[in-house]
Amino acid sequence: MISKSHIEALIDLAARENKQELTACLVDNVRKISATTSISVYEVFNTKLDRERSDDVSGFIVRDARNAAWSGEPLAQHEGFSECVASKQIIRLQRPAISSTRIIFPVRGAHDVIGVLVIDCNNADAETLYMIEAMSQVWKSQQFLLDRNERDVLTGLLNRQALDSRMPHLFREAANPLPSSPIAKCLAMIDLDKFKEVNDRYGHLYGDEVLVHFVRLMTQSFRHYDYLFRYGGEEFVALLNNTDLEKALVILERFRATVASYDFPQVGNKTVSVGVIQVTDGQLPSTIMDKADKALYYAKQNGRNRICAYEQLLANGVLQENPVMNGDVELF
Numbered sequence: 001m002i003s004k005s006h007i008e009a010l011i012d013l014a015a016r017e018n019k020q021e022l023t024a025c026l027v028d029n030v031r032k033i034s035a036t037t038s039i040s041v042y043e044v045f046n047t048k049l050d051r052e053r054s055d056d057v058s059g060f061i062v063r064d065a066r067n068a069a070w071s072g073e074p075l076a077q078h079e080g081f082s083e084c085v086a087s088k089q090i091i092r093l094q095r096p097a098i099s100s101t102r103i104i105f106p107v108r109g110a111h112d113v114i115g116v117l118v119i120d121c122n123n124a125d126a127e128t129l130y131m132i133e134a135m136s137q138v139w140k141s142q143q144f145l146l147d148r149n150e151r152d153v154l155t156g157l158l159n160r161q162a163l164d165s166r167m168p169h170l171f172r173e174a175a176n177p178l179p180s181s182p183i184a185k186c187l188a189m190i191d192l193d194k195f196k197e198v199n200d201r202y203g204h205l206y207g208d209e210v211l212v213h214f215v216r217l218m219t220q221s222f223r224h225y226d227y228l229f230r231y232g233g234e235e236f237v238a239l240l241n242n243t244d245l246e247k248a249l250v251i252l253e254r255f256r257a258t259v260a261s262y263d264f265p266q267v268g269n270k271t272v273s274v275g276v277i278q279v280t281d282g283q284l285p286s287t288i289m290d291k292a293d294k295a296l297y298y299a300k301q302n303g304r305n306r307i308c309a310y311e312q313l314l315a316n317g318v319l320q321e322n323p324v325m326n327g328d329v330e331l332f
Contacts, residue, residue, distance in 0.1 A: 006033070006131055013138045018165060019146055023065075026139045030119065034128050040118045041065040044075065044085060044107075045224035057086045061224055065115065072225060080104045085113045090133070101129065105136050109147045152230040154208055155215040163229045163237060167285040185279040186240045186248035187288055189296040190218075192259075193271045193304045195234035202266060210264050214272075217262060221255035237289075245278040245309060252276060252307045260305060271305035278311065294319060 009029040016022035027039050045061045062081060063072030075081050084091040084104045093102040100122050107115035117140065119132060150162035158166075192214055199207040211234065218228055218236065227239040240248050252274050259272045275296025279288055291310045298318065299308040313319040 002131070006134075009135060010138050013135060014142060016142060017146070019143065022139060022142055022146065026117075026135060029135055030132055033131055034121055038120045041107075041115060042078075042081075042118065043072075043115045044113055045072065046112070047224050057082050060085060062116070063225065081116055084116055088113060103129075103133065103136070105140055107140055108144050114147060115143075155211060155230050157215060157218075157228050157230045157236070160229065160231055163231065166227070167289075184242060184244040184247075186243050186245055186276055187279055187292050188238045188240065188248065188252055188274050188276040189231070189289075189292045190236040190238060191273050191296055191300060192234040193273055193300070195270075198267055198270075206266055210267055210270065213262070213264055214259065214270070217258055218255065221258055222251065245276070245311060248276055248278070249307060249309060256305070256307055273299040273304045274307040275299055276307060276309050 009032075012029065013022065013025055016025055023041055030039060041064075042062045043065050045063075046057075047059045047061055057075055060075040060082075061072040062075045062078060075085060080091045080093050080102065081104065084106050088106045088108070090106070091104040093104070095102065100120055103119045103121070105117040105119075106113045107117060109115075117136060119136065121129060121132065150158055150165075152159045192211075195207065195210070198210055215228075215230075215236075218238070222228060222238060222240070225241050226243075227241070229237040229239075231237045240251065243251070256272055256274065259270060262269070264270055273296060275292045275294065275298070277288060277292045277295060295308040295310040295313055298313055299306045302308075310319065314321060
């Protein structure tokens with residue numbers, strides 16, 4: 001029987017406007033009605049650049065959403081995951097030996113399946129399973145809306161709002177990783193050089209086309225477990241997971257060379273400038289962003305079409321560290 005508390009749980013889920021809070025709310029409410037239930041959320045990535053069939057999931061990778069620094073493993077290694085993602089339908093797996101039911105929910109993003117929700121119910125009756133599915137459906141719908149609101153309309157990348165909301169969480173991961181998680185992360189600020197000239201000379205429609213092609217090069221150059229954001233206009237942010245500064249410079253140089261050699265329709269060749277810094281424990285997100293921006297500014301003021309690392313500029317005496325005085329408060 002559906003109770004008042006069940007209805008309140010559904011309303012509570014529908015009111016959440018943050019993905020982390022939304023999932024925590026689902027976990028809490030499901031555990032209230034099924035004390036022996038375990039819940040896991042996995043992110044799903046398609047590593048193939050071109051995929052003709054919507055049911056072809058051979059190139060898909062899955063990773064635990066709690067560990068964004070982990071590169072993941074093949075979708076097929078998890079029972080029922082491939083069927084769930086390919087069919088975009090709920091999958092139920094009965095496990096009589098342990099009196100358990102596993103329910104796998106596809107999580108739809110703005111364009112495709114972006115994750116799976118897995119709920120294991122031990123000795124749950126039909127009414128309990130019904131309520132779990134109802135709450136999971138509300139969670140899934142809210143996930144879709146939040147994902148759509150976090151995406152830039154033109155490029156499909158995460159937008160600045162998503163960056164602002166995720167930064168504290170992502171930086172806490174670097175400072176307090178799971179036991180199996182590497183802590184190395186780098187943040188890069190990326191700017192498409194002289195983009196205003198494109199809009200002024202060819203018009204905004206051609207400018208938009210350049211951005212679409214540019215973002216396609218970005219998604220091909222970075223890894224599926226990196227985070228890419230459109231920061232504003234022609235400026236982008238990349239958070240490189242499981243990556244120290246040395247490796248980040250290799251990845252970014254490959255991207256810079258790819259852009260420089262690409263023939264953009266009607267426009268021809270364009271270049272990109274990058275400022276990068278390694279994320280370290282004890283620094284606020286705003287501090288990291290500011291330092292990466294200083295490195296980017298130096299790159300643009302010294303010839304463009306180059307990558308500048310904040311640490312290297314500091315070591316060479318080009319930039320000076322500005323220490324925060326005691327009592328100062330920095331907000332993000």
